Amino acid sequence: xxxxxxxxxxxxxxGVKDLLGSLVQFSxxxxxxxxxxxxxxxxxxxxxxxTFGKFDDxxxxxxxxxxxxxxxxxxxxxxxxxxxxxxxxETKTKDNVFVNVVASIQYRALSEKAQDAFYKLxxxxxxxxxxxxxxxxxxxxxxxxxxxxxxxxxxxxxVEEELEKxxxxxxxxxxxxxxxxxxxxxxxxRAMNEIKIAARLRVAANExxxxxxILQIKRAEGDAESKYLAGLGIARQRxxxxxxxxxxxxxxxxxxxxxxxxxxxxxxxxxxxxxxxxEIGASSKSNSVFIPHGPGAVRDVASQxxxxxxxxxxSN
Numbered sequence: 001x002x003x004x005x006x007x008x009x010x011x012x013x014x015g016v017k018d019l020l021g022s023l024v025q026f027s028x029x030x031x032x033x034x035x036x037x038x039x040x041x042x043x044x045x046x047x048x049x050x051t052f053g054k055f056d057d058x059x060x061x062x063x064x065x066x067x068x069x070x071x072x073x074x075x076x077x078x079x080x081x082x083x084x085x086x087x088x089x090e091t092k093t094k095d096n097v098f099v100n101v102v103a104s105i106q107y108r109a110l111s112e113k114a115q116d117a118f119y120k121l122x123x124x125x126x127x128x129x130x131x132x133x134x135x136x137x138x139x140x141x142x143x144x145x146x147x148x149x150x151x152x153x154x155x156x157x158x159v160e161e162e163l164e165k166x167x168x169x170x171x172x173x174x175x176x177x178x179x180x181x182x183x184x185x186x187x188x189x190r191a192m193n194e195i196k197i198a199a200r201l202r203v204a205a206n207e208x209x210x211x212x213x214i215l216q217i218k219r220a221e222g223d224a225e226s227k228y229l230a231g232l233g234i235a236r237q238r239x240x241x242x243x244x245x246x247x248x249x250x251x252x253x254x255x256x257x258x259x260x261x262x263x264x265x266x267x268x269x270x271x272x273x274x275x276x277x278x279e280i281g282a283s284s285k286s287n288s289v290f291i292p293h294g295p296g297a298v299r300d301v302a303s304q305x306x307x308x309x310x311x312x313x314x315s316n
Contacts, residue, residue: 039066048075048118058114078118082108087132095144101136102181107174117171135159152179
């Protein structure tokens with residue numbers, strides 16, 4: 001009899017132990033700190049309670065009494081922390097370029113609308129993603145590719161306004177909406193880079209041509225100035241030669257009676273002719289110059305030189 005009572009007592013003790021272990025294991029898995037009708041709500045969260053399956057209350061952070069024997073139970077936990085959802089949407093621009101637009105949506109549930117946030121939506125992230133797709137695919141096709149990059153803040157603002165208007169009915173607040181990336185196709189990016197490179201090369205070519213133009217103008221101005229000064233030098237040289245020959249002819253005519261100015265000029269020119277031939281022959285690096293050197297040819301050369309000098313003198 002005692003053995004039988006002992007075995008019953010051991011069995012009851014083991015059953016109570018297993019029951020308590022199950023309760024502790026249940027509270028650990030659910031993270032609600034529920035044990036014997038008490039519940040613990042962590043910071044930045046709220047707990048939704050129900051009575052026989054009907055919404056009852058929203059429990060704020062702290063310790064609360066939840067008598068499960070009266071049909072009360074915790075339906076679930078709702079986080080109030082700011083969450084982020086990255087949405088990648090493929091769409092087409094106005095100039096028929098496909099781009100991938102990545103939007104980061106930062107949102108959180110409102111404590112005062114915890115009932116709506118918990119019960120009205122079964123998949124919050126999917127709902128937000130649908131609204132983002134709708135706004136981006138309605139805004140980007142109105143813009144060309146360059147304008148998409150320039151007006152990404154306007155696109156983000158449009159997404160935020162639409163989400164704020166839609167998600168406020170479900171108890172959520174849109175904290176911030178960012179367009180973090182606009183990624184066209186790799187071939188499009190390469191073509192855009194080549195366009196920019198070609199444009200910069202064209203500008204560089206224009207600048208180089210303008211610089212060469214300035215150099216040529218300055219070079220032409222310098223050449224013109226040089227020729228002008230050289231012309232002045234030649235004119236002065238010829239004037240000096242004419243003056244020297246005139247003085248020589250007058251002096252020779254005075255000192256040698258009976259000679260005419262023509263005879264004196266012929267003699268002076270012949271003398272200069274032979275001096276020139278001597279200088280050409282004495283130079284080792286001079287080119288060959290073929291000049292008629294007969295007596296009649298010398299007279300012809302003298303006549304040509306004399307006529308040229310006289311014409312130069314008359315023009316001056």
